[in-house]
Amino acid sequence: MTIEHLDLEYSAEDIRDFIETAVATRGSENRPRFYAITGSHIYGFDSADSDIDVRGLHMAPAESYAYLDTPAEEVTVNMDGTTEGFEEYAEVDLRSYELKKFAQLLQSANYNIVELVFEAPTVMNGMPLEMDALQDLIREFLPMNVPHAYLGMAKSNYYKHLDPKKAEGYDPRAKKFLYVYRGLLGAQYVVEYEDIEADIFDLAEAVDGGDPELVDDLVAHKRTGDSATVPSALEERARDAITGQFNAIGEFPMPDKSGYRKALDNWMRKVRA
Template sequence: MTDTLDLDLRPVIAEQPNPLLFATVSGAHLYGFPSRDSDVDLRGAHLLPAADLVGLREPEETRSRMWVRDGVEMDLVTHDLRKFVRLMLRHNGYVLEQLLSPLVVHSTEAHRELVALAPRVLTAHHAHHYRGFARTQWRLFEKTGELKPLLYTFRVLLTGIHLMRSGEVQPHLPTLAGRTDGAPGYLPELIAAKAEREHGDAGVDRARVRADVERLHGVLDEAQAASVLPAAPTAYDALHDLVVRIRLQG
């Protein structure tokens, strides 16, 4: 972890109203392009008591909290285990990146079991998630010209390509830039610029980056068509059993 993440986050875990099954660092730190003033995005899953799910009141399945600790802005978002697993089964690459993040703040046996089942959730349809995310970020870049959405555009396209080709969820842009054939050679320069400032103009040749983004969309399409990943998750029953068992254990 970077110095920004050299924080004692145990009090954060202890303060949560329900047990956390895991908490990891996501966002720019996970993607490999944090700025000096980047906030720390914590993501994870909590466990509601069974009574909260069988009564009349709607359970608080998603919790979000923002605060400042030791001068660093923190952002914690967690889902109840059932909702988190349902998101896993919906071709949601974002929650899989959170689950598999190597920047682990808190872990349990349930977390380790989810990680073990994650490969059986991956499908060729995850390409749709990354394709859609890239288009959203590209529209934001075209509107603002800022570096951050441009890096996100390249990051999700390369993550999708790598996933389709290898079956591995890899969200770290510097790693992807070095491993992916056809990754733009200027990405290390953009990553270095992002380290200096969280916001600001990308200062790039828009026609050039537009051509590269369009080309990578084509590469993602080809990678999806050639992928050996299955069409549907194979871990549904195992995940169902896990959710029931963990819930009853409390």
């Protein structure tokens, strides 16, 4: 999947130039390898003011790990405000992981990185065969603890933003309901299908108890203005749906990752070769 179907302010070529320049700022020997668009653009609820979230991996020379000063685990640009020198790309946020850190995140079943591998529209791919092999590798071991990660994200966002009694940053906007609901549906989807789906519309259609009409209404409201809190009737529907999904989630299977770490090591060794 490429980015041509996305309505972005920048072309794929522009974003690739940005990536190459950004990654080189932390070491001219860093080699950008794979990058894709993530965040709200693949979740199905981007709006006109949504940033363009670019995530991916680069490779530092393998021998650099033999020294006291090992390579930086990641390169970030425009993550907390605009990085000096990158004003032209102020709407693009970049987080590039060195290959080892990327594999460590996969080993911990980080759902953001798993989604990046499976679902994100690609803007740069200098290792297509290796990325196809990585998809096959991960799919062999799913669900692992990916459902637990999705559920943890949903709970964290709910108690942080949507629980009026506990939330320090109470913020009942459509965006917050969508993040929580997507996490709950994503957890169920991985268990039921042993696969990954990032788009909340597809999740609501596929998961038992999902409410596509609610998703339509929340996304429509988000796109009217991200600062707007939802009307009381829509908030009630969203809370009912979220409560229903929380209650529907039973015990997840115990994560079975036997052999997964070794498989990732073997994959990483081939990529560095």
